[in-house]
Amino acid sequence: MKSNVTMRDIAEKLGVSSVTVSKALNDKDGVSDELKERIKTLAGEMGYRFNTAAKSMKEGLTYNIGVVIPERFTGPGQSFYLYIYQQISRELEQYGYYGILHILHREDEEQLHLPRIYYDRKVDGFILLGQVSKPYIELVQSMDLPKMFLDFYDEHADIDSVVTDNFYGAYELTNYLIAQGHRDIAYVGNLYSTSSIQDRFLGYYKSLLEHRLPLRNEWVLSDRDDEGVYVDMELP
Incomplete structure (x- = not known):
């Protein structure tokens, strides 16, 4: 597999322009859904990697998602949430994002401290994996970034959740x-x-x-x- 695959390499394979490839990889208008899918599939097969730093400067995004797991769900013998985090990270990579794991320590949860990566603007959104306390849920609602709950929900919180039945x-x-x-x-x-x-x-x-x-x-x-x-x- 060629290292440092470029958009031109992908374009030549499919017989389209580099502009078309750029639009498809960045989900811009002007390219059909079918062609977008073909371009994204080929890009993955060829090992194409986004220049995340350049995109971040241009678009004002970090291309990171914070995945927050309460400390009590990460102790010895508790590998379920860490496994889920691995799966989340793999999925995020398909969209040019990275998952940053943050362990929410008990003291921070009790004292209502949000992750430092939120204040430092290191991420574009948060996934909370594993139930947190009611006061902390209310704090999370105040965050001015997209967020979602995974494997738990709160009927009083206006936050999307993904749960098992x-x-x-x-x-x-x-x-x-x-x-x-x-x-x-x-x-x-x-x-x-x-x-x-x-x-x-x-x-x-x-x-x-x-x-x-x-x-x-x-x-x-x-x-x-x-x-x-x-x-x-x-x-x-």
Whole structure:
């Protein structure tokens, strides 16, 4: 593969002008959607890389996205959110962006300190991965940059969220266990910790109701405290 691939290289491959390639790669008007897709696909295959520094100076953008993960979700044995961050970074690269990971320390969350990369204008937007406290959500709303929540939501926040269908997933899991003949089914999770855990519990409870099985409070097991720190748990 040729190193330092240019727009002219891409243009020659497709028999179009460098201007057309530039418009397509920058999502400008004047190029059909079909041709844009062909140009972007070929650019990726040839290993083309945007000159991010030049674009930043020209357009006033950093081409960075801050991905904020609360510290409690990054401890030993908790690789889920770090894996999601890796996937986010890979997707961002397809659009000429970079993902900057910021671990939100407990003290900063409690004292309502926004990430320094926000004040230093190092990013064009934020993805918050993992639930933060209500006061911190209100602080995030005040940020004058695009932002979104991933893997949690807040019904009072005017911020877009991308979440799993936790309710239906837990509902179907419980239905399956019951269909296999199980009747003593416990639920694990602190109901006051995250919206995802609450939604899973409601799906579990709906299945119990439909099958006329009692909800036993002693079988709702908390695996973490209200701050999200895991605790020792005794099984029934």
